[in-house]
Amino acid sequence: MPYIAAIDQGTTSTRCMIFDHAGGIVASAQREHAQIYPQPGWVEHRPAEIWERTQQVVRGALAQGGLQASDIAAVGITNQRETTLVWERATGRPIHNAIVWQDTRTDQICNDLAQTDGQDRFRAQTGLPLATYFAGPKLAWILEHVPGARAAAEAGDLLFGTVDTFLTWWLTGGPQGGVHVTDVTNASRTLLMNLATLDWDAEILAALRIPPALLPAIRSSSEVYALAVGDLAGVPVAGILGDQQAALVGQTCFAAGEAKNTYGTGCFMLLNTGPQIIASQHGLITTVGYKLGSQPAVYALEGSIAIAGALVQWLRDNLGIIKSASEIETLANEVADTGGIYIVPAFSGLFAPYWRSDARGVIVGLTRYVTKAHLARAVLEATAYQTREVLDAMRADSGMALRSLKVDGGMVFNQTLMQFQADILGVPVVRPKVAETTALGAAYAAGLAVGYWPNSAALCAHWGVDQTWTPQLDEPTRTGLYQGWKKAVTRTFDWTP
Numbered sequence: 001m002p003y004i005a006a007i008d009q010g011t012t013s014t015r016c017m018i019f020d021h022a023g024g025i026v027a028s029a030q031r032e033h034a035q036i037y038p039q040p041g042w043v044e045h046r047p048a049e050i051w052e053r054t055q056q057v058v059r060g061a062l063a064q065g066g067l068q069a070s071d072i073a074a075v076g077i078t079n080q081r082e083t084t085l086v087w088e089r090a091t092g093r094p095i096h097n098a099i100v101w102q103d104t105r106t107d108q109i110c111n112d113l114a115q116t117d118g119q120d121r122f123r124a125q126t127g128l129p130l131a132t133y134f135a136g137p138k139l140a141w142i143l144e145h146v147p148g149a150r151a152a153a154e155a156g157d158l159l160f161g162t163v164d165t166f167l168t169w170w171l172t173g174g175p176q177g178g179v180h181v182t183d184v185t186n187a188s189r190t191l192l193m194n195l196a197t198l199d200w201d202a203e204i205l206a207a208l209r210i211p212p213a214l215l216p217a218i219r220s221s222s223e224v225y226a227l228a229v230g231d232l233a234g235v236p237v238a239g240i241l242g243d244q245q246a247a248l249v250g251q252t253c254f255a256a257g258e259a260k261n262t263y264g265t266g267c268f269m270l271l272n273t274g275p276q277i278i279a280s281q282h283g284l285i286t287t288v289g290y291k292l293g294s295q296p297a298v299y300a301l302e303g304s305i306a307i308a309g310a311l312v313q314w315l316r317d318n319l320g321i322i323k324s325a326s327e328i329e330t331l332a333n334e335v336a337d338t339g340g341i342y343i344v345p346a347f348s349g350l351f352a353p354y355w356r357s358d359a360r361g362v363i364v365g366l367t368r369y370v371t372k373a374h375l376a377r378a379v380l381e382a383t384a385y386q387t388r389e390v391l392d393a394m395r396a397d398s399g400m401a402l403r404s405l406k407v408d409g410g411m412v413f414n415q416t417l418m419q420f421q422a423d424i425l426g427v428p429v430v431r432p433k434v435a436e437t438t439a440l441g442a443a444y445a446a447g448l449a450v451g452y453w454p455n456s457a458a459l460c461a462h463w464g465v466d467q468t469w470t471p472q473l474d475e476p477t478r479t480g481l482y483q484g485w486k487k488a489v490t491r492t493f494d495w496t497p
């Protein structure tokens with residue numbers, strides 16, 4: 001069987017991509033789904049729509065390639081992380097919409113938990129600060145707010161999952177024998193898993209009042225979990241990776257010290273730290289990078305930025321200044337700079353390196369001179385500045401000097417952004433030939449599990465450079481611009497109680 005399929009269920013869309021032995025794309029299909037904003041700071045997805053879109057893109061990709069299930073050696077799943085679902089074991093009926101990773105409704109739950117020992121209460125076990133971003137508090141919120149949910153959970157009638165778990169359950173039969181599993185990378189984003197034991201942490205479950213009965217089994221990122229039914233009938237579901245970890249694998253960052261940065265809805269830099277669990281002193285989080293079958297887990301330091309491409313979408317959908325995301329580049333290039341303004345998009349508070357849920361977005365430095373072109377430029381630069389903050393933290397935590405940054409994701413086709421990124425970092429930025437590294441990483445995990453590829457070393461040969469941007473800016477200008485950004489960030493603090 002010549003191909004491997006990957007399902008990439010992202011924040012704004014779902015893709016299915018089919019890869020050949022050289023890691024080349026043979027067929028693909030993509031569908032968007034609705035973003036639901038019931039209140040300021042709340043973000044939901046409809047679980048039924050996520051499953052429907054998944055089935056549609058699987059069918060679409062198979063049809064585009066003229067393929068059927070028997071042509072696929074294995075399927076891998078990669079997903080938006082932390083997004084939380086709870087459904088009935090017997091029927092599959094969700095008891096609430098999916099609460100998306102960007103959603104801030106668990107602010108109070110997190111603050112209450114932080115009353116004992118502060119925001120880092122569970123950091124030693126989980127590598128994470130107490131923040132609205134992670135799945136555990138979202139699950140606690142559902143159990144508290146949906147009538148009857150706690151009793152049903154305790155009786156074993158409900159199942160919890162992040163998107164990987166939800167899709168694997170449905171792909172392998174749903175109420176008719178679907179497997180209830182997650183992988184170590186997704187579990188490491190719940191705030192409920194102990195990084196050292198790779199198992200649920202009983203003390204944290206008790207503190208969040210989460211009954212163990214509704215939790216999935218935690219498995220490696222690359223093994224056969226079960227065979228699929230439906231359109232992929234008989235195909236082994238053999239890889240699960242959170243999308244940012246999948247990009248790490250897709251970029252073949254298999255050696256300690258290798259890093260990648262993915263520019264999608266948010267922006268996420270991961271640095272492979274090998275078997276070492278490094279505790280960040282500079283606002284990063286510690287997470288599982290991947291675990292290939294029975295091999296030991298590989299850990300990573302991560303800088304998570306909540307709003308990157310989402311700010312471009314906001315300019316398009318909420319302000320109507322551009323009609324498509326790619327138009328931002330033409331508009332931004334009408335001017336040479338931002339006219340002295342900065343936009344800090346703290347729409348979900350600020351994630352790394354600040355972890356401030358009390359922050360909200362600002363535009364600073366406004367004068368009558370400023371036009372929508374300056375605004376467009378400031379939107380692009382905001383992603384580059386946030387990345388600089390994360391890279392500085394990574395250098396400080398790891399003591400490693402990064403010689404270049406591997407990038408991927410939807411925003412890396414924006415030349416203006418990528419040049420400014422190299423300028424503000426002072427290191428070259430490199431885009432690989434296959435920029436769909438997230439889907440590729442999930443395909444690699446699945447393919448390794450079934451022997452389609454022999455080992456991770458064999459995958460490194462697939463990686464090649466497409467484009468490199470080298471820094472052009474002089475050091476004093478770079479420093480001056482960055483100092484302005486740091487000042488702008490302080491203006492977002494203490495906005496909500």
Ligand SMILES: Nc1ncnc2c1ncn2[C@@H]1O[C@H](COP(=O)(O)OP(=O)(O)O)[C@@H](O)[C@H]1O
Pocket residue numbers: 010011012013263264265266308309310311312313325326327328329409410411413414
């Ligand atoms: N040319 C572009 N310039 C700037 N941003 C872009 C461009 N093309 C796409 N984007 C942004 O990239 C994001 C889509 O990237 P993608 O990797 O598909 O994201 P995700 O996996 O989070 O859904 C969107 O937020 C969109 O606004």
Ligand SMILES: O=P(O)(O)OC[C@H](O)CO
Pocket residue numbers: 009010011012079080081082101242243244264265266
């Ligand atoms: O859907 P993406 O690509 O924006 O990724 C979302 C992240 O996994 C959130 O942690």
